[in-house]
Amino acid sequence: MIFDVVVLGGGPAGMAAATEAARSGARVVLLEESPAPGGQVYRAPPAGFEMKPDRDRQEGDALRAALAVSGADIRTGCRVWGLGGGPLVPEGQPDAPFSLSALGADGAPFTVQARALILCCGTHERIIPFPGWTLPGVIGLAAATILLKAQGMLPGQRVVVAGAGPLLYAVAAKILAGGGSVAALVDAATSGEWLRALPALTARPDLLAQGAVWRARLLAARVPVLAGAQVTAAEGDKVLSHVRVGERVFQADALCIGHGLVPATEASRTFRARHAHRPEDGGWVPVLDAAQRTSVPLLYAAGDGAGVRGAAAAPAAGRLAARTALHDLGFSLEHASEEDAALERARRTGAAMARMMALRPAMVAAIPAETIICRCEGVTRAEIEHAATAGASTINQLKHFTRCGMGPCQGRMCGEAAGALLASARGVSVADIGFTTGRIPLRPVPMASILGDFDYADIPVPAPAPI
């Protein structure tokens, strides 16, 4: 069977897109890696866990409930590894249905085909490397929110929270609420930056109020808040024991640190959609029209994976992508676009926060030479700069010169910093050094899982070359 629409990613954008398309009568399948839909912000706790629901949880539950009754085929716990179809066809052939190969929650391989594909792949965290960031006990800020909100778990007893963006204050407040202590909050942004962001934040009084509550909690707990500061080193024997911020040293058993969010564009790159480098959107993003279309016919993108605007803005973008897809597929839609002012406010606030979380070139410039940038392959800043001097001029060539980005994470963790370092060493913009080519598998896949049962005789070995 060929679906009308496949939605890749079950965060707020994906849940809303699948719901909207299925409600309109399309045959829809949603593929999600986690055991339940939700994404990172609206992530649900595991079955059997009950914790006091917060606002995010309630919004996530509403989206989950709507999705559950939408009629969409929801496949969670599956790992999508193969992408094909669409424009990925031999020369001269018409575009094919999109084809996604995956492993189900039960480990069984399956493939879905669909006429249209909506990418709602979200983001991953940006970490600007610093000495000791690979030490156990150092985790991402988004990682900390997952532990706190979806696992009911403190990252440590005494935690340093550091980086940029509103997540800092949310994580610190939740650690305090969960009974942990916060040794320090280290905010890369100055108070002046927050002041400049204020006008955009007033569009969302609810968030402003939330932020005020968080800050009050920190104040009450006498947490040192260091503005315009950054972690200079994480140190410890085997595991983290203390965090240096310039001259100051904080004892800590966990450091939660993140410098913003990076759109996950592996799939849109694999489908060869046009991308642009927009630091204010998080980095490389697929180029979209006003109705969420990428440059590839019947391929759409929505949510933070198409440019960071936050979870609140994502469902509307997902719904718009779904309506556009159905329109392009020839469905007649009963209701027209009805995006409201709330969406515009959410987008405005999201954009202000995204700017706050954009890559900070000064922070990259301050990375010491011997710091590991690519933790999969152990490549340091000095090695990247040496490669730049030796002639590496693009991110793909940097991989060849240094193996930076060739490990299991495929540059997802180091790509931003490596790109900024290479661009800076070459004296060009990040846009000039390009992005890494997208290739399957979308995520590392265990060979044993994809092999399945097969007979040697059934392997379709092509004809041999002439002798």
Add this chain to the structure above:
Amino acid sequence: MKTRFDVAVIGAGVMGCATALFLARGGMRVVLLDRGEICREASGVNAGTLTMQMTRAALIPYALRAHDMWMNMPAWCAGGDVLATACPGLSVAFTDAEAAMLEERARIRRAAGAPIELIDGRAAQAIEPGLADGVKLAGHCPIDGFASAYLTGRAFRAALQEAGVTLMEATPVRGIDGRFVLDTPAGAVAAQRVVLAGGVWLQDMAAWLGVTLPIKVLINQLVVTERMPPVMRTVLGVASGLLSLKQYANGTVLIGGGWQGIGDRTRGGVAVRSDNFLGNVRLAAHTVPALRQARVVRSWLGLEAETADALPAIGPIPGIDDAWIIGSVHSGYTSGPYMGRILAQAILGEAPELPLFPIDRLLHQRSNSA
């Protein structure tokens, strides 16, 4: 137009680089141009297999000499290194039909100079403990090995600069006027001689000179695993040649063999086909069962050129003085540096150590417009 070079080499893959390097060392003023970056197409993304058992029989004498060059690369390439590693090679047969193919191919390759012996499955497992049971027959070649192809550009770059080659990356040649003025976005580049070394784009390059040289494009898929504990110690293939396997010092296992993906001359490598990806890794896991423990992290594509008779195009371009061509060498990485060396010998007016592969045989029609 600032300088007139003695020779312009168009295409900075392994053959273009080697030709340029040896021409410069022979005293010529050389410019080497590439529309992209040095060794970033087939020369930088191939499987790095340095084996006689996938090499066409006619190329074995060349591949043997190139094998020696790869193993000693730092000595002739100003320290440039692709981490070439010598190891035994095995080509295995699981069925009677494959055994028959293996026997015939081993005999032909042996006659061409490759020291291939046929052994049984047990003997093959003694050489390669990672090999699966059920091997009926294996070809064993002690002269084999592999390299890290992605290092090729880095390895050549310093040597080219040391030899005085002017390297112009990201400089697409758009056409050739007269004898020989290359039209590029960086301005005109003039040279006394021209060498076309453009891999699958040789067909387009030959057309600049009014020469019709059909070049077929193979879209070879490759797959690599995550680092894993040692599971094999040879270069391993199957009788049909549709598998190449090797484990690098860092623990990654590279799975190749020429399964076809989607792509073309215009768009380059477009996409890895999931079905061929699966077929390729199944063949790999059947041959080395421990690969079932691996995770696959990446696949990619390399474009290989092939002439009508699948033999190389290396020599002068008929009818156009001082225009030369090099490419379309089957398993071209294996023989590449040696091919560059002998073409450079010919251009320098010396007798090549081994014969070139003139393209007269491949030309159906030709105009004299150039």
Add this chain to the structure above:
Amino acid sequence: MSLRIPNVARPAPVTITVAGVPIVAHPGESLATALIAAGHWRFGEGEDPTRPRTAFCMMGVCQQCLLRVDGRLVQACLTPVVAGQQVTAA
């Protein structure tokens, strides 16, 4: 003191073994959570002591938390605890 936040209702704890040593964890929580809660921040040594295996992104991206469960390679952050799991280094 436990890292697990009080006032969260959890399924009854079960036992899994980590490198042969039993630890108690709650079914459904991730293996990454279970290991960290048990004081195991280092999931495996790898090739470089400064880059051991550990949990980092918690969302399946960074690939640093690779482990073996009953012999199969899994990411600790994406794998729920199930009673009796035998966890070893990757």
